[in-house]
Amino acid sequence: MHIPDGFLSTNVWVGLWVISAGFLSFCVQKTRQILKDKMVPLMGVVSAFIFAAQMLNFPVAGGTSGHLLGGVLAAVLVGPWAGAIVIACVLTVQSLIFQDGGLTALGANIFNMSIVGTIGGYFIYRIITKLIRKDKGVLIGTAVAAWISVVIASSACALELALSKTSPLNLVLPAMAGVHSLIGIGEMLITLLVIGFVLKVRPDLIYKYA
Amino acid sequence: MHKKEIIAGLLAALFLAFFLSPFASSFPDGLERVAEDKGFLEKGEGVLTFPSPVPDYTFPNQSNKGLATSMAGLTGTLIVFGLGYGLATFLKKKEPR
Numbered sequence: 001m002h003i004p005d006g007f008l009s010t011n012v013w014v015g016l017w018v019i020s021a022g023f024l025s026f027c028v029q030k031t032r033q034i035l036k037d038k039m040v041p042l043m044g045v046v047s048a049f050i051f052a053a054q055m056l057n058f059p060v061a062g063g064t065s066g067h068l069l070g071g072v073l074a075a076v077l078v079g080p081w082a083g084a085i086v087i088a089c090v091l092t093v094q095s096l097i098f099q100d101g102g103l104t105a106l107g108a109n110i111f112n113m114s115i116v117g118t119i120g121g122y123f124i125y126r127i128i129t130k131l132i133r134k135d136k137g138v139l140i141g142t143a144v145a146a147w148i149s150v151v152i153a154s155s156a157c158a159l160e161l162a163l164s165k166t167s168p169l170n171l172v173l174p175a176m177a178g179v180h181s182l183i184g185i186g187e188m189l190i191t192l193l194v195i196g197f198v199l200k201v202r203p204d205l206i207y208k209y210a
Numbered sequence: 211m212h213k214k215e216i217i218a219g220l221l222a223a224l225f226l227a228f229f230l231s232p233f234a235s236s237f238p239d240g241l242e243r244v245a246e247d248k249g250f251l252e253k254g255e256g257v258l259t260f261p262s263p264v265p266d267y268t269f270p271n272q273s274n275k276g277l278a279t280s281m282a283g284l285t286g287t288l289i290v291f292g293l294g295y296g297l298a299t300f301l302k303k304k305e306p307r
Contacts, residue, residue: 001239001240001241002239002241003241004254004257005254005257005258005259006253006254006255006256006257007245007250007253007254028301031301032301035298035301035302036302037302038211039298039302040295040298040299040302041211041216041295041298042211042298043294043295043297043298044216044220044291044292044294044295044296044298045211045216045219045220045223045291045294046294047290047291047293047294047295048219048220048223048224048287048288048290048291048294049219049222049223049226050290051223051227051286051287051290052223052224052226052227052231052283052286052287053223053226055226055227055230055231055234055267055279055283055286056226056230056231056234057234057235057236057237057239058234058235059235059237062243063237063238063243064237064238064239064240064243065234065235065236065237065238065239066239066240067234067239082298082301085297085301086294089290089293089294089297090290093286093289093290093293094286095260095262096260096262097262097263097264097285097286097289098262098264098265098266098267098282098286099258099260099262099264099265099266100266100267102254102257102258102259102260103259103260104259154240154241157241161250166250166253167244167248167249167250171248172244172248175244175247175248176240176241176244179240179243179244180240183240202211202215205211
């Protein structure tokens with residue numbers, strides 16, 4: 001759901017650049033307070049994995065494809081604040097080097113995927129891990145949050161398209177949320193696979209786990 | 211993370227980016243599909259604000275499209291790894307000795 005240049009009106013993309021810049025500077029401050037030595041290489045590896053996985057589009061129904069967003073995956077491993085920075089890094093490289101997502105729309109893409117998807121997704125993950133204890137909670141939380149993160153990020157995208165008068169909300173919101181509820185199943189499976197693996201071999205790498 | 215694990219993790223990402231990226235689905239993604247169906251896809255055409263060196267994850271001037279995509283995947287994965295690692299090093303908390 002990388003928005004290209006031209007889809008958003010000037011006031012919408014400028015506004016979202018400002019909001020995203022503010023949010024990211026907050027994430028930087030929070031990350032400075034919590035980032036431990038052992039998380040440094042993990043942040044590199046998680047970034048690399050998410051970039052690679054985002055290239056691997058899988059087909060969903062009706063001649064459409066989707067790929068991993070990775071927000072919940074990042075947040076479960078390095079926490080929501082560093083996770084949001086990881087996704088913002090991936091989105092910036094994709095936009096500048098690979099023309100995936102416009103430069104004017106980068107603020108909006110960071111807002112949707114790294115703030116709404118990653119931090120919003122982590123919030124849902126945290127609620128579930130508080131309700132269900134131990135590994136079971138981590139796995140169920142990961143699965144549910146991963147699916148929801150894609151749906152809410154795509155809904156935010158639809159809202160921005162409607163605010164930009166690109167497409168009316170009553171058309172674009174159900175269309176975006178609908179197709180991304182299918183893509184979200186892929187997100188759920190991939191995220192669950194990776195977190196399940198980490199939980200088995202290096203449970204200490206799960207953020208604040210144990 | 212031990213050095214071995216870091217290398218294994220990076221190699222796994224590079225493997226995905228190099229060997230699997232040419233086989234990724236080329237169907238339009240969710241947003242492109244909706245843009246096409248709802249008739250606003252053309253709004254994004256010809257309004258490029260920044261000339262990317264490797265547009266669409268394909269190195270230009272490379273006749274083998276699969277290889278051009280694989281190379282783009284390799285390049286991007288390494289750049290993002292360096293960026294994530296570098297940023298984390300810069301942001302990390304100073305631990306008392």
